[in-house]
Amino acid sequence: MTALYDEIQQVAAQYPQRRSAVIPALRLAQEAHGGWLPPAAFREVADALELTPAYCQSVASFYDMFQLEPVGKHMIEVCTNISCALVGAQATLEAFESELGIRAGETTPDGEFTLRTIECLGGCGWGTVVSCDHRYRHYVKPEDASRVVEELRHAEH
Numbered sequence: 001m002t003a004l005y006d007e008i009q010q011v012a013a014q015y016p017q018r019r020s021a022v023i024p025a026l027r028l029a030q031e032a033h034g035g036w037l038p039p040a041a042f043r044e045v046a047d048a049l050e051l052t053p054a055y056c057q058s059v060a061s062f063y064d065m066f067q068l069e070p071v072g073k074h075m076i077e078v079c080t081n082i083s084c085a086l087v088g089a090q091a092t093l094e095a096f097e098s099e100l101g102i103r104a105g106e107t108t109p110d111g112e113f114t115l116r117t118i119e120c121l122g123g124c125g126w127g128t129v130v131s132c133d134h135r136y137r138h139y140v141k142p143e144d145a146s147r148v149v150e151e152l153r154h155a156e157h
């Protein structure tokens, strides 16, 4: 058995029903596969929890935190929901697009960055909220894009 299988068994042991561990198991699988869930990941999670790959994929496809396509080493997610939109989220998003040379939903050719829009991150009073490698930054303005990208580029991952 693989290390991932063993990790999933440990998580599953914390739940009365093994299938309840599907979300943490998918998170583990995503980490193991470099930040996204290829078809093999669904088979591995399904085998470990005695589910079907289709069920695991259906769960993953519902949640924004699971990636169904390859992603860059760093993930920049700009909240564009209403509260952030009212304080300039679109301009902030466009600044990141310009800085990275890609559009939202794309990954840079060197595989370093993926840029996405994302639904409300729960920090509506502190917009624009931008999640950088899953850490939230508040009050992000267009002029911050270049500095944020440089910080991430030099950050340990």
Ligand code: FES
Pocket (backbone or CB within 6 Å): 079, 080, 081, 082, 083, 084, 085, 119, 120, 121, 122, 123, 124, 125, 127, 129
């Ligand atoms: S609308 Fe952006 S954090 Fe809520």
